[in-house]
Amino acid sequence: MKGFLLFSLAFLFAQPLPSYSWNAVESLLRSPDTLHILNFWSTWCRPCIVELPLLQAAYEKLKDSLPLRIWLVSLDFPPDGALQAAQLLKKHRIRLPALWLDEADPNAWIPRLNPEWDGALPYTQAGLKGPWHKGSFSTQTEVEDFVKRAYGILHHPRR
Secondary structure (H helix, E strand, C coil): CHHHHHHHHHHHCCCCCCEECHHHHHHHCCCCCCEEEEEEECCCCHHHHHHHHHHHHHHHHHCCCCCEEEEEEECCCCCCHHHHHHHHHHHCCCCCCEEEECCCCHHHHHHHHCCCCCCCCCEEEECCCCCEEECCCCCHHHHHHHHHHHHHHHHCCCC
């Protein structure tokens, strides 16, 4: 009972995700030695929530063999989006780095990431110019294959 109460209190007092502008997100991805995977999601998107543990598990498996960072980018609505996203990640024990995108107009930043993306969630992309995956991943292996393919394309381009 005591453990449940402590978990409940920690969940209730979760800190909101850090808030980033799109320019700040782009700055995070400037490290050429790291494969940055961006996963755009929301707490109201059931397929997004289902794939979060798959992303976490794939990261745990690949982190020692690839210079990898998987970023969870919450697109939850203000004013409570950053807090709701943090609470959901805590509840599901997702430990990947996460942030809340503080941008009012998706038409201003989506074309800078991928003009072919219509904004539907979930959406995953490797870096700012890498391969992308529209829709949810259904297995951990599918996530791992995407990451490995992205690494091959971005870090070992054909000569």
